[in-house]
Amino acid sequence: xxxxxxxxxxxxxxxxxxxxxxxxxxxxxxxxxxxxxxxxxxxxxxxxxxxxxxxxxxxxxxxxxxxxxxxxxxxxxxxxxxxxxxxxxxxxxxxxxxxxxxxxxxxxxxxxxxxxxxxxxxxxxxxxxxxxxxxxxxxxxxxxxxxxxxxxxxxxxxxxxxxxxxxxxxxxxxxxxxxxxxxxxxxxxxxxxxxxxxxxxxxxxxxxxxxxxxxxxxxxxxxxxxxxxxxxxxxxxxxxxxxxxxxxxxxxxxxxxxxxxxxxxxxxxxxxxxxxxxxxxxxxxxxxxxxxxxxxxxxxxxxxxxxxxxxxxxxxxxxxxxxxxxxxxxx
Numbered sequence: 001x002x003x004x005x006x007x008x009x010x011x012x013x014x015x016x017x018x019x020x021x022x023x024x025x026x027x028x029x030x031x032x033x034x035x036x037x038x039x040x041x042x043x044x045x046x047x048x049x050x051x052x053x054x055x056x057x058x059x060x061x062x063x064x065x066x067x068x069x070x071x072x073x074x075x076x077x078x079x080x081x082x083x084x085x086x087x088x089x090x091x092x093x094x095x096x097x098x099x100x101x102x103x104x105x106x107x108x109x110x111x112x113x114x115x116x117x118x119x120x121x122x123x124x125x126x127x128x129x130x131x132x133x134x135x136x137x138x139x140x141x142x143x144x145x146x147x148x149x150x151x152x153x154x155x156x157x158x159x160x161x162x163x164x165x166x167x168x169x170x171x172x173x174x175x176x177x178x179x180x181x182x183x184x185x186x187x188x189x190x191x192x193x194x195x196x197x198x199x200x201x202x203x204x205x206x207x208x209x210x211x212x213x214x215x216x217x218x219x220x221x222x223x224x225x226x227x228x229x230x231x232x233x234x235x236x237x238x239x240x241x242x243x244x245x246x247x248x249x250x251x252x253x254x255x256x257x258x259x260x261x262x263x264x265x266x267x268x269x270x271x272x273x274x275x276x277x278x279x280x281x282x283x284x285x286x287x288x289x290x291x292x293x294x295x296x297x298x299x300x301x302x303x304x305x306x307x308x309x310x311x312x313x314x315x316x317x318x319x320x321x322x323x324x325x326x327x328x329x330x331x
Contacts, residue, residue, distance in 0.1 A: 043067035058086035101303035108297035112256030148198030151205030207234035226253030
């Protein structure tokens with residue numbers, strides 16, 4: 001059985017090689033993103049294993065099906081990049097990794113908060129240059145602050161438990177009732193209330209038609225002045241250009257991003273030898289109160305192992321005619 005992994009990096013190869021795969025599986029690790037001009041690399045492979053910035057539009061899926069692919073095994077929980085209706089028409093099964101390590105992403109959200117607040121990245125650079133002054137490094141106590149959490153899936157609730165440990169007041173927004181409110185000491189409130197009351201807002205919701213550009217210019221006007229906004233979900237949850245005006249005016253006090261709407265051709269690659277071509281990203285990077293990481297929140301040994309093991313189990317179940325973690329198009 002032949003499997004081709006697109007957008008694969010050395011850490012993917014290490015984690016999959018450690019996953020005790022059946023000996024008759026042949027894995028082909030491709031650094032290239034999956035898109036129309038690279039889909040030919042999958043010819044003859046029954047399984048295509050794709051990541052978050054791969055193109056799984058109808059055009060690409062048609063090419064894959066014509067080349068003999070029968071299973072799309074996502075190495076991610078999110079699937080907004082997949083045309084599920086086209087996959088169903090073409091007879092392609094699509095499976096995903098619904099959960100790997102919610103701790104990895106939730107803890108990275110905390111890392112962004114702590115770094116932005118206490119400015120440890122700036123302090124690190126200063127002390128290396130012999131500057132031991134403390135000017136401009138004043139932060140605030142997290143204890144007693146109100147944290148708004150948008151999305152109460154596994155990651156959102158894990159993040160909520162972390163912030164509860166700091167003594168924060170928690171406001172949670174989710175379209176479904178949240179069962180663990182009492183244990184967390186949290187309130188479930190409307191999106192408007194999260195925006196208006198929170199000192200820190202963290203996005204943990206999936207990207208879909210209802211959440212696309214959930215944070216936009218109008219909603220940025222609703223937030224408390226000087227709020228901290230964190231996004232470890234999907235880039236398109238935020239209308240990114242709208243952030244620039246809010247940062248310039250001081251309405252948005254801190255911004256931490258691990259995802260970016262136009263990240264596909266940038267993140268996971270070394271672009272240091274050429275000028276940055278994305279003007280919006282370049283402008284964001286110029287602000288001292290902005291911290292951007294390149295979609296690394298998932299990158300822990302535990303999460304990588306879980307992704308590889310779940311992908312192995314997904315493929316094995318599909319081969320047995322009993323698919324698990326399958327994605328079907330909504331009506």
